Amino acid sequence: MLDTRLSHAQRKRIDKYSTKAKAYLLGVQGNNGLLFKLAVYSLLIGIGFVYLFPIIYMGSYSFKSLEDLLNPLISWIPSTFYTENYQVAYKVLNLFPTLLETLYVTVIPALAQTAVAAVIGYGFARFEFPLKKILLVLVLITFIIPPQVLLIPRYVFFNELELIGSILAFLLPALFGQGLNSAIFILIFYQFFRMMPKALEEAAHLDGAGNFRIFITIAIPMAVPAIIISFLFSFVWYWNETALASLYFGNALTTLPIELGKFNATFEQLYAGDTSTQNINEGISMAGTMLSILPLLIVYFFTQKWFVEGVDRSGITGE
Template sequence: MASWLSTNRKKSIHPYATKLKKMTFGVKGNDGFLYKLFIYGLLVGIGFVYLYPLLYMTSYSLKSLDDILNPLVNWLPTQLYLDNYEAAYSVLKFIPTLLETLYVTAIPAIVQTAVCAVIGYGFARFDFPFKRTMFVLVLSTFIIPPQVTVIPRYVFFNELGILGSIQSFLFPALLGQGINSAIFILIFYQFFKMLPKALEEAAQLDGAGFLRIFFTIALPMAGPAIIISFLFSFVWYWNETYLASIYFGNALTTLPLELQKFVATYQQMFPQEGDSSEINEGIKMAGTVMTILPMLLVYLVTQRWFVEGVDRSGIAGE
């Protein structure tokens, strides 16, 4: 009798234990409550690490000096204070500097993407002597720091008379030696390698030449590679301050370059507040927000194509 009751009790408890196990761990161990709680908690933590600097900058950029000095005001300012952005707008000379930044960033990025597509297609589809050696040499340029070649390039560009102009960025991009061009050549090489040769062979049977095949078949199908290469190239040219300061001098400027000398420019523009303590954290953060805001807008607009390009090309960014 006792064994019968024990067996029935186990049978009555078993369905509840199974249901609780499924709810907690899931059927396959990756769709239960605990698993999702761990994954979502991890994603929220990683997201907070990335978003914290943006939240900090935005919060401080909207604070007045009284809010900054008040220990009771932490994240939310007591009022919406926009004078910091007005001062940063004047110091950065925002609109002219933004247009100049787009000028020296977008054009080299477009040229670099186009040239790398041609080079990648050539390595992927044609056989020629020393092909592998040349491909290795092209890829090896990625591991060479730009500081190593900056002096000979500066001397060479000075002899050509292209210092202080966009040509100092445009000339290397035209020759496949722009900023991290080797990565984009590898991207296009891998993508064109995956395209079926039957499409090109069918086009050749119809009388199409190599250029027509490239522009009408290969290039339209390489949309994800084009998107990912252009966006990465645009970001790297935008953030480049070392080479830009050397090659451009005082002839051209960019928002990141203006941000580097933000404090000095502020002291020159407002000499009555020339003491370094007078430029508060809020004005500095406003200048930083205005510098990165165009890139955030570009990412928000192109986010769908960017994610699709990374997913389809299988490339992880830096």
């Protein structure tokens, strides 16, 4: 009997430890087990590495001298931090004047596009008028049509209005709800304002507030997450747009991405016949690329809290 009892107690102990092991590895009652966490963290680390690798690569090579670039023994860490690459890239990009022009042609249209998208989205969400659904569908169709299809007719139209070489080529479409991907921002505000309780507006109407006052004092403060996410996405899209900017601005205005696109040609013009300066190499090119994306990284560093909150509260699942 004693052997049987001991054997039974051992089996209970083994079952107990087995249950704990399964719960620890697989989880129980909604708790994530170790295997699930390992799989998730491995996936996140892999995705993070894919995104961070180009930045790490650029940062490493931008500080390498020509000797380090030619040395097969030096892979990631330079022998010395060679800052002359950034000095050359700074001169080739004409950084500060170009940065100011870039902010000029991106921030103003982004602000205008965000404001107009908020007004249009609120109108579609809160008012009833003839052909409302058809107009909303037409607005969304503009997001499907590639902007390259409209390049020639828009260029001819802007040329007739003498808008070529002016920021108005970006600003006027944004003011009329036809900026870069304006349809998606209108849809964001449309969905956001639809979720607002109508009781707030009805109470404001009873207090004598008009539609404009309700929009300014109630709708806009509640739509801050949508405003943040719309402005940031709009800012980045205008910043990275090179085809339309090159076509509409010509030689009158420029941006950092445009200057980066002709980095090699500008370098050759500046240093042609200058024997004191070496030919362009990968380190100088990487330094120019880092300087061109650095403003965006700084903006995201200071606005990441509001950016993540805006994505979460505005319901964007990926863009």
